[in-house]
Amino acid sequence: MAERYDCTQCRGSLYGKKYIMREEHPYCIKCYEALFSSNCTVCKKLISCTSKDLSYKDRHWHGDCFLCNKCSRSLVDRPFATKNDMLMCTDCYCKEYSAKCHACQKTIMPGTKKMEHKGNSWHEKCFICKYCQQPIGTMSFVKKETNNYCLGCYEKHFALQCVHCKKPITTGGVSYRDQPWHKECFVCTGCKQQLAGQRFTSRDDLVYCLDCFCNMFAKKCAYCTTPISGLGGSKYISFEDRQWHNDCFNCKKCCLSLVGRGFLTAKDDILCPDCGKDI
Template structure:
């Protein structure tokens, strides 16, 4: 093979000199390194033509510079991870960045399955009920004193018992007359709708929604016949064992309000004094 006369970039004679072909064009060493070689991201020096160029994600290192940012262990041909754009060997990553199991306190290796809850992590095999030691997996559980319990064990050891169904209350209970109830068990004795968060009242130790209490026990207005609840400070008028809503206590004939005024009664009706003259 004939020696080329000169460098294809600077035209310097290559006779007796080392040169490199790049796309079949001869380059002197200086031009080749200037045009084709990369700088190391670790030491920032040129990776010369005699050095090994290690590449990762469009970045370049000398093979001697391609090391763990924590322990400086060489990473060429070794497994590694990146953390905040830094190279980290798997040992350092496990020690410094991997989650620790809240049960056995050992590192949860990257890629292995882990269970998480409220900022804590467990190996899948360590995520068990404190009482029965059975795996919790994806089942519902209750945490108490930093320990996990399946619903059955929690109910057996800690949970209050609903006075209605006698089953454990694990979440969202209601207290009524100092007794615990499930929300779904605390219902109106009349229509059975849930009362938690709703307006209700009681009679003979039984709870009623507002509508059922009014329909079952409230007196009826002599004028409109709808219940007079008396709940919430609503006003009503009582006269001879009959009751009226405050707004319903009006003259039968002219409809003027008789609240605080004289009136006349005839049979089941009431009249203002003017209208009562004609009775």
């Protein structure tokens, strides 16, 4: 007696019938389609085992249903793209969604390298320096008006030169007496501290922070011996060859303030008239 050859699922005989092998197990056409065939994403009908099943990201199509959602052109054996799960030929996708090159105004095709800056896009070969016409790529560049310049060309043609070091100023410059400086070059003549954003003064065309200026040039208070800057409208008392801070101009004996009052001198001391009667 001949050995039976049956469908793995329904156990029906497969002798004289078409069947499909899956993992070394035979299935009749009906069982195979019920178990393993997919429904078409477009028409929702079963994709039979005798039809071409086109799949992409867990979705399936009949060959006749695998079409561009915009122009209905067949995508079988053609490149395609997706947007919000919609299939599109590359032409339709580019018209709808691809960026235009800011230089040549042509479409930047999906998958090609592009350069982006502040909302604009370029083909890699179109992203070039306005002057030297060399590709900028990932190098540093400066945008001026509507054009891009490599750092070398920008410094050569546009950048101001620091009055101190004579090198181009590309960022963080300081203007003093209508002359440009790097922030790091605009420093106190005395202590070399950067003066950008700080109070400072000058003497003989040299700039100083307030501390250095006071220590080097300011008169010393006859009482506390610290410098009297006189800067910023601060008030002080001057008598003969001596100066005092307002707060230091007091009677030596009773400490009464002598600002706006009469006073007497006794050697290096100043006295109010009452205390001066005793000398």
